[in-house]
Amino acid sequence: MIKFCHIADCHLGVWNHHPELAGYPEKALQKAVDACIEERVNFVIIAGDFLDTSMPSIETLKAAAVQLSRLKNNDIPVYVVAGSHDYSPSGKTMLSVFSASGLMQNVFKPDWHENKLRLAPTIDKSGTLLIGLPGRTASLEKEYYDNLDKEHLKEILEKNNGLKIFVMHSAISEFKPDFLKNMASIPISSIPGGFDYYANGHVHVNKIFDIGSGKMAFPGPLFSSSFKELEDSNGSFLINAYSVKITCEIKNLDFFNVKKIKIDASDKSIESVENEIELQLKQENFSNTLVLLEIRGILKSGKPSDLNISKIKSLAYGAVAFKVNTNRLETKTMKEIKVIADKENIEDIVIKEHATGSIENEKQIILSMMKVLNTVKKDGETVSAFEDRLIKDAKKVINL
Ligand SMILES: [Mn+2]
Known part of the structure; x- marks a missing residue:
């Protein structure tokens, strides 16, 4: 039996501007590495967006290197493709530093023959074949898929009897969740067939689909990279097993609870909104909880900036972090800016x-x-x- 871990969208460094949540992506990586060592996986796949920016901080790089070294010391190889966030505008990625130091292997090995893209395989010591294509901003990787030399790929796959994995970082048109319907994507018809498992990422939702005789899995972000995502989950990754077919086990991270509180400020004064919030917050116990407070509506008097946010925050005593969202709070005097589709x-x-x-x-x-x-x-x-x-x-x- 072959066991492997599939991670995507770690976005290391994404919360660095937010002190209370700053260390969590790195902690999540540590948890995943713990599980990989404990479950003795054969290898780890990171399907893009390992880093949140192409120029991460020294601290972020150090934390990443520490966890990758733990895998290396346990003889667990790490196979990656880059995601849109890993690249600088000029196409460079810090992942090449980790690759050069032997902490990971990029499984995107392009070889252009005139206009046709041939992909060279990587063979793991378990006999598993891995081939990858990176993701680019706005699905620019589409041209890779359009120019794939599928005949050449078929020959490579026929030569190998082991587990075959395609590593990618692209939204799929037919699999996109509704709220991402405007996201650029690749149609299933462009995805090369013949693989047992498509290790995907990019779409920050945890979901597994059947594709041909194989599976395509999106593990969700390792640690949620926005407050919106945190409403659904702290983060997740997959531990998969293969003997005749693939079975996937979703590992959910549970660092803290998330509590969403909505306050309707319509036709209320600042003072009465503050009183309402105080009343509601006082009834709750926020230990080990991230609090997301949304205040919305059109105020009767005063303006959003009159709200005493620091006083409100002090009421959520013991919370992991407290986020006040007033994006949809307006005053009567505010000029309405119409949403324009064009x-x-x-x-x-x-x-x-x-x-x-x-x-x-x-x-x-x-x-x-x-x-x-x-x-x-x-x-x-x-x-x-x-x-x-x-x-x-x-x-x-x-x-x-
Ligand atoms: Mn991502």
């Missing part, structure tokens, strides 16, 4: 509605400034050089 012209429409002077002139300045503010730090550019460049460009726009 994304292409959304800037034009909003500028036209809110510009005060000569529209053409203001529009040019605003659009140029938006372009400047969209600038991305170049690989190797220092923060101060990047800031200097940004300020210089911004000054040009407003003729300073």
